[in-house]
Structures are given as C-alpha cells and as structure tokens.
C-alpha cells in the first residue's frame with residue numbers, strides 16, 4: 001500500500017485507456033491515512049470514481065429526491081429538517097456534497113469539510129442509526145445508476161468496489177466526529 | 187413496502203427458479219422495522235443472501251484471515267484483542283457471525299444478538315471509526331468472492347445490493363448500541 005501514498009500532489013495513472021488525474025494527499029501515518037489503508041482505498045479507486053462521476057451527475061436530481069423522500073419513513077427526521085432548514089435548501093447542499101465524493105481528490109480539505117458537516121448533524125440531534133440508513137439509501141441509488149450505465153461486469157465490479165469504499169470513508173468521518181463530540185461533552 | 191412485512195413467519199418466494207425459505211419477522215412499526223424499510227431490505231434480498239451463502243462459506247477461512255490481518259495496520263487494535271481475547275478464539279466467533287448474515291432470517295433474535303455483540307465492542311473500547319474500517323474490509327472480501335463466483339452481471343448486481351444492505355443493517359445496530367451506552371453512561 002505504501003507506494004499509493006506517495007507525497008506528490010498529483011499523479012497520472014492509466015486505466016481503461018484514459019488519462020485521469022487524481023489526488024491522494026494524506027499523511028499515511030495519521031489516523032486518517034491508516035483508515036484509508038485499512039479499507040484499501042487506492043488511487044485506482046479514485047480514478048474509477050472520477051470516471052463514473054458523469055453518470056452520478058446525470059442522475060443527481062433523482063438521487064437527491066429519493067434521499068429526502070426516504071426520510072419520510074421516520075417523522076422525527078422531517079421535524080429535524082423543518083426546525084433547522086428546509087428540504088429545498090438541503091437538496092442544493094447535498095447535490096454538491098455527493099458530487100464531490102467522485103472528484104478523485106482526497107486531502108486534508110476533504111477531511112475537514114466532512115468532519116464539519118458531521119458535527120452539524122450531531123448538533124441537530126440526528127441519531128447515528130438514521131444517518132446510516134440515509135447512507136444506504138444513497139448506496140442503493142448509486143448502485144442502481146451504475147447498474148444502468150455499466151454493462152461490463154468486470155468494470156461494474158470496480159465501480160461498485162470504489163463506491164462502497166468512498167461511502168465507508170464518509171461514514172468513518174461521521175462517526176469519528178460524533179465520538180469526539182460525545183467525549184468533549186462529558 | 188408494507189406487503190413485504192407480512193406477519194406470517196415463513197414465506198416462499200420464487201427467484202431464479204429456486205425455492206428458498208426466508209424469514210422477515212420484525213414489527214414494521216418498531217424502530218428496527220422502519221430502519222429495514224428505509225434501506226429497502228426486502229425478502230427478495232434475503233433470498234439472494236441465502237443463495238450466495240455457499241460461496242461465503244466456501245471462502246470463510248480466507249475472509250476471516252484477511253479480517254484480522256487488516257487490523258495490524260493499527261497497533262491499538264491488536265492490543266485490545268490481546269487484552270480481551272485472542273485472534274484464534276475470535277476467528278471462530280467471527281466465522282459463525284458472518285455466515286449468519288446470509289441465513290435469510292431477520293427477527294428479534296437476530297436483532298438482540300447483534301446488539302449484544304455491539305455492546306461487547308463498546309465495552310472493550312473499540313472506536314467506531316475502526317469498527318467501520320473492519321466492516322469495509324469484510325465488504326471488500328465479500329465483493330471479491332461474489333465477483334469470482336457470479337458471472338451474470340444482473341445477478342451480481344442483486345447480490346451486491348443485498349450484501350450492502352445486510353452489512354448496513356449491522357452497522358446501524360452497532361451504532362445504536364454505542365449511542366445507547368453513551369446516553370446511559372452520562
């Protein structure tokens with residue numbers, strides 16, 4: 001794994017005859033660096049994520065619409081949203097957020113931004129179990145989009161693998177933010 | 187979704203010309219019932235999980251070996267294991283635990299057992315972020331096994347979809363157990 005974490009800011013790797021520029025700029029000895037290594041998130045995964053981004057972008061309205069529709073199962077979630085924001089406003093931020101996961105860049109800024117967003121959810125009282133449900137709704141939508149757009153099984157496997165990893169990393173950051181807040185509060 | 191939660195204990199559904207018996211016996215108005223609905227975990231998913239179980243069983247030794255090898259990235263995890271148990275002992279329980287995820291049964295007992303295991307991890311001080319990394323390691327191994335054994339893309343999609351859902355449910359239960367403990371402790 002070590003060589004995947006070289007310190008150069010940008011790197012070019014060939015895959016499926018395409019030149020795709022990705023950035024993995026994380027200190028490999030930091031906790032976050034270790035977390036990335038433990039889930040085997042590599043530059044190859046970042047390339048795949050960037051390659052499949054157009055399909056995510058194409059379907060983003062539908063993905064986000066489904067996301068907020070799904071929250072209606074649990075009335076307390078609707079209430080949290082109404083008290084703190086509005087579905088219309090949140091849709092806009094979520095559209096940006098999801099697309100960024102497919103930018104092919106993981107660095108300190110990516111890390112900080114995600115941690116901050118997790119804190120916001122902790123503060124509005126969103127329970128981790130519902131947070132996880134929301135992630136799975138996203139996963140369901142993304143798998144559907146990938147399935148509809150990729151016919152080659154071997155590439156579909158790569159796309160699915162990379163997508164599960166980047167969503168898992170997101171969950172790690174969320175939970176770590178919750179954990180830090182709990183520890184500080186008590 | 188409602189009809190997927192009918193109250194009969196067992197049901198037979200045909201899929202890929204096979205008769206597979208699965209059980210989804212959860213009160214749909216309970217929090218857990220809502221969680222299952224929010225991730226769209228259906229009886230069809232349980233059937234697929236039961237169908238792919240043989241491949242998981244066939245590769246279980248390798249999956250579990252990789253699982254504990256992966257924990258070596260973070261020395262504190264090794265220490266937690268040595269202080270509380272041993273890799274050899276844990277391998278045995280993990281083998282059972284993973285296989286159960288593919289039994290095609292979700293009921294109160296499944297729920298209780300998983301919550302109890304989550305509490306155990308909370309008590310030994312396992313941080314949620316490492317727990318999540320371990321889940322992704324499992325996901326990586328399972329995707330690899332599925333990819334190697336399923337050539338049909340459409341069935342591979344179904345298998346992947348069901349697998350991401352059952353792992354997500356597991357994560358929900360883990361986090362909820364952690365959350366309850368934190369709330370009780372303070």
Ligand code: HEM
Nearest residue numbers: 077080081084085093094097117120124126130131134135
């Ligand atoms: C996959 C899970 C989720 C993602 C990726 C996500 C993403 C985001 C993002 C990007 C923001 C904007 C933060 C900012 O202002 O910079 C946000 C805010 C917010 N989210 Fe979520 N969210 C998720 C789940 C949920 C759920 C399940 C709820 C249900 C209650 C929720 C409720 C809110 C609310 C109320 C805000 C506004 C908070 C405020 O501005 O004070 N989110 N979310």
Ligand code: HEM
Nearest residue numbers: 263266267270271279280283303306310312316317320321
């Ligand atoms: C996907 C994640 C994991 C699963 C599914 C899992 C599963 C299990 C199961 C089934 C048991 C047996 C509980 C019992 O005695 O009934 C157990 C115990 C244990 N696990 Fe895990 N585990 C996971 C992650 C981890 C990690 C990352 C560590 C690293 C420190 C860990 C350390 C332990 C220890 C030390 C015990 C024994 C606790 C005791 O008996 O006091 N587990 N785990």
